[in-house]
Amino acid sequence: MSSKTTYALFKLGAVLVPLNPAFNSKQVIAALVHLSASHLIIGAETSLPYKAPRENVTLLSQIVPDLAGSKCESPAVPSLCNVILVDNSSSRVDVRSLSATTPFADLLSSSRGDQSVVPDSILDPDDIVNIQFTSGTTSMPKAASLTHRSILNNGFFIGERMGLTPSDVVCCPPPLFHCFGCILGYMATATHGTAILFPSEAFNPEATLLSIQEEEATALYGVATMFVAELELLQNGMISNTGFDKLRTGIAAGSSVPSTLMEKLHSTLNLTGLTICYGMTETSPVSFMTTPDDPIQKRLDTVGRLLPHVEAKVIDESDHTRILPIGEKGELMVSGYLVMTGYWGDDAKTQEVRKIEKGADGTKKIWMHTGDEACMDEDGYVKITGRIKDLIIRGGENIHPLEVENILFAHEHIAEASVVGLPDEKYGECVAAFIVVHRGVLVGKDDAGNGLPAETINSSGSKCLTAKEAKEWVRNRLSSHLVPKYVFWVEDYPKTASGKIQKFKLKEEGMRLLGLVQQ
Numbered sequence: 001m002s003s004k005t006t007y008a009l010f011k012l013g014a015v016l017v018p019l020n021p022a023f024n025s026k027q028v029i030a031a032l033v034h035l036s037a038s039h040l041i042i043g044a045e046t047s048l049p050y051k052a053p054r055e056n057v058t059l060l061s062q063i064v065p066d067l068a069g070s071k072c073e074s075p076a077v078p079s080l081c082n083v084i085l086v087d088n089s090s091s092r093v094d095v096r097s098l099s100a101t102t103p104f105a106d107l108l109s110s111s112r113g114d115q116s117v118v119p120d121s122i123l124d125p126d127d128i129v130n131i132q133f134t135s136g137t138t139s140m141p142k143a144a145s146l147t148h149r150s151i152l153n154n155g156f157f158i159g160e161r162m163g164l165t166p167s168d169v170v171c172c173p174p175p176l177f178h179c180f181g182c183i184l185g186y187m188a189t190a191t192h193g194t195a196i197l198f199p200s201e202a203f204n205p206e207a208t209l210l211s212i213q214e215e216e217a218t219a220l221y222g223v224a225t226m227f228v229a230e231l232e233l234l235q236n237g238m239i240s241n242t243g244f245d246k247l248r249t250g251i252a253a254g255s256s257v258p259s260t261l262m263e264k265l266h267s268t269l270n271l272t273g274l275t276i277c278y279g280m281t282e283t284s285p286v287s288f289m290t291t292p293d294d295p296i297q298k299r300l301d302t303v304g305r306l307l308p309h310v311e312a313k314v315i316d317e318s319d320h321t322r323i324l325p326i327g328e329k330g331e332l333m334v335s336g337y338l339v340m341t342g343y344w345g346d347d348a349k350t351q352e353v354r355k356i357e358k359g360a361d362g363t364k365k366i367w368m369h370t371g372d373e374a375c376m377d378e379d380g381y382v383k384i385t386g387r388i389k390d391l392i393i394r395g396g397e398n399i400h401p402l403e404v405e406n407i408l409f410a411h412e413h414i415a416e417a418s419v420v421g422l423p424d425e426k427y428g429e430c431v432a433a434f435i436v437v438h439r440g441v442l443v444g445k446d447d448a449g450n451g452l453p454a455e456t457i458n459s460s461g462s463k464c465l466t467a468k469e470a471k472e473w474v475r476n477r478l479s480s481h482l483v484p485k486y487v488f489w490v491e492d493y494p495k496t497a498s499g500k501i502q503k504f505k506l507k508e509e510g511m512r513l514l515g516l517v518q519q
Contacts, residue, residue, distance in 0.1 A: 018177035020141070020497070021046040021501035025062035026431045027141075028078045030129075032063070034143060034345055035131065036079040043086045044093040047201035048181075050492075055093050060101070060388065067105040068269060098209075101243055125149040131344050132179060135155075143344035150284040150338050153218060155187020157307045159194065161289045162219070162275055171217040173199055173208045173226055178498040179285040184222060184251055184277060194367075203499065206239060213243030217454060220250040220271060223499040224257050231264055232247040236439055244269050245501070249292050253277035258402070258409045259300040278303035278384060282353065283368055284338040288382050302381040310336040313367075314376055317388065320355075324375075332374040333367045336433055340368075340420045355386040373400070390503055392421030392429050394481055399431060404484065407477050412463045413441045418493055420507045430485040432510045433470065436492065441465055447486040448512055488513060 019031060032040065037456040042060065045053040057219075061067055062075050064083060074080040085101040087093075095101075129148045133141040138450060164170070165479040169385070170189050174180035178259055199211035209230055212220060233239045247270045252262070257276060265271045269346035273292030279285035290304030298304070299508035306312055316322040324330040333355075344352035354371045373385045393399070401419035408417035416436040424430035445451040457464045467487035473481045494505035 006223045009296060015128055015131055020133060022178055024427060027060045029063060030244055032077040032080060033438055037077055038080045040080060041084040044089040044095050049203040057093060066102055067098045067100045070393060073101045102283050132281050142349060144282045144340045145342055145344050146284050146340055151183050151187055154284040154286055154338050156191040156288055159185055159192040161186035161291055163193050164192040164194045168219055168269050169195045169197055169217045170210050170219040171197045171220045173203050174221055175498055179281055180253060183285060204234055208237045215245045218246050218248050220247060222252060225499045227261060227265055231268060232415060233267060247439055249273035251275050251277050259405045260410045262300050276303050280370060283334055287334040287338060298381050302383045305380040310334060310338060313375055319393060324380050327375055329373055329375045331388060332370045332372050335365055335367045336491060392431055394429050395427040399441055399482060404431060404474060404482055407474050411473050413437050413463060418485060418501050420503050420510060422510045424479060432486040433484040434488050434490050434506055436490055437465055446489045448488055504517060
């Protein structure tokens with residue numbers, strides 16, 4: 001970012017609040033009202049993964065009804081006094097009549113390039129610098145308040161654990177509005193003098209692979225769904241499997257990564273030093289991370305060990321005062337500089353997840369509930385066994401979706417698998433698997449009646465998979481109570497804009513397919 005741009009943004013005098021571009025107008029308005037926002041910086045259009053760019057004039061007209069007026073007035077967001085418009089549409093969107101907005105170019109030209117950036121008051125390391133909305137995989141997004149201290153140090157220690165140097169080139173497909181892009185990406189590289197490569201405005205697997213080849217990237221970032229899309233292009237021969245020899249490390253984060261996927265990334269993309277990060281927006285975000293030198297089994301089965309200056313404990317889910325012994329499963333909690341100051345304007349939700357522990361000497365320690373079930377071994381490596389909210393309780397037994405997903409993902413015809421719990425009269429809940437097959441694989445009828453008839457499948461001579469075969473694949477490798485009662489074929493999953501699967505929406509879709517809710 002140029003000094004002029006920095007100064008222009010600094011003049012706004014506001015905390016940075018990156019908004020998910022997938023938000024609709026109601027969500028954007030709700031976020032702006034919640035934050036009492038005075039300025040909105042937005043592009044004329046927004047790029048989204050796998051879709052054509054979306055124009056933003058329609059969205060803006062919901063916020064500022066008279067975009068052609070002489071000034072910015074918003075009945076929906078009374079605090080809003082300025083909309084700064086970035087004309088990024090290559091003339092696809094006509095912005096000439098939007099006089100109620102301020103062109104970003106004007107903001108730049110009005111700044112004095114020789115004027116140093118000096119804040120109105122002395123900055124404090126514990127000042128809030130970033131209000132980061134959570135991904136919303138299990139509920140509505142919440143506004144986590146992060147400080148200078150938390151995001152700067154977190155980015156530095158991430159880069160340290162990866163072993164980043166000024167000679168590295170990091171390819172970063174995850175978006176900048178998400179902690180993955182702005183902290184694991186930008187802050188980790190900026191604190192180590194490392195080059196960072198953004199292959200496209202929104203995730204594009206082809207652009208990602210081509211940029212690695214062209215720029216000789218040494219590291220690759222991504223969530224599981226991104227890596228799957230990239231491997232699919234290589235497997236189908238749509239991108240030549242050459243030019244990846246400089247890759248050595250990277251980060252897989254955002255959600256649990258199946259061990260079979262990790263093995264493919266090691267063998268196909270040369271990512272033998274790939275690291276795993278675990279965290280959450282509320283912890284700035286990373287608390288646990290592997291190293292490129294960790295034993296391969298630790299990098300496949302765990303999320304590594306604590307970053308410096310961070311503490312953790314595993315507690316009994318039914319008695320939060322009891323810390324569990326090594327090897328026992330419970331809720332993971334973390335503490336340290338990285339814990340958010342709270343959810344902006346929501347003390348009640350803050351108190352639900354952020355607990356203050358008072359020591360005998362009067363000192364206070366703040367602990368963050370992660371909502372994840374985990375266990376820790378004697379060497380400090382942590383294994384995430386599932387989201388507590390995602391646990392399937394079948395006849396009193398806890399089932400961890402990741403365990404079933406790992407087995408399904410290992411099938412040669414299955415590209416992706418996501419498992420949720422659905423209501424069951426006999427057991428309370430049962431296992432349901434939503435499966436994406438590889439390109440060119442034919443599928444038989446699933447439990448919603450979608451797919452080809454058995455006679456067509458049997459006579460096709462092509463690669464094929466039936467729901468029964470998927471269930472038997474699990475039955476032959478896991479206990480019978482883990483076998484999916486239902487299998488549904490899908491082409492894709494409902495995801496956040498950062499690529500995480502929204503399991504609550506899958507559960508809603510499963511109930512709809514079974515006729516448990518109205519269409």
